[in-house]
Amino acid sequence: MAVSGTISDGNDPVRKAEGWTLLGHIIARRSTPPRHLTAPGPTDDEIQLLVRAASRAPDHQRLRPFRFLVINADERETLADVFEAAERELDPSIGGERLERAREKAHHAPVLLAVISRLQESDEVPEIEQRASAGAALGYVVLAADLLGYGAMAVSGRKVATAAMRHAFRLANNEELLCFVGLGTPRKVKGAPPEPAPELLQIWHPDAEPPI
């Protein structure tokens, strides 16, 4: 799927109209829980596009402190085993319905991506910036999916930090499993998102107290 670049020109009315439309989509975006996502999900070409969008996330010195893994349909049962092992690690007494629910999550959403944060050695770019970059990349994937007409949601849970998950995803010492992103077609359309809190944007003043 070819996507051409465009030269930014703030005075170009066509570009501006397109921008308003896209911004409208971004502002109205809602997450859809993976259990409410059904087929079709993004195609392989579309997944490439989502990751291409992620690659445009702000990234100081272009360290690329993140990567993505696609979990194919034929690996979902193996993923369910990993989820089970992770839950057992967190609570050795777990069983019954809770375990079944944990396993089921591996089968939700037609397309599932794992988002991995990878901190790079750098004297100039601290960890917080690299983690922010991985978060931005995740945001771009979710937004890009929405723009292609799909539902998406980042999900994690305590299990992502378990040894079972680290082993299953062969994470290196500098890596963490940030979350999964479920992608697909929402079963139902959600309403408008809430308005942002007023303290989200304030004018800086040296004597101002932080918002409560």
Ligand SMILES: Cc1cc2nc3c(=O)[nH]c(=O)nc-3n(C[C@H](O)[C@H](O)[C@H](O)COP(=O)(O)O)c2cc1C
């Ligand atoms: C890294 C990350 C992990 C998340 N994990 C979960 C999760 O496990 N469960 C959950 O309900 N929401 C989780 N969220 C939040 C949802 O993805 C979503 O942003 C939230 O439900 C708000 O919904 P909205 O996008 O419709 O406003 C996570 C968000 C991020 C950025």
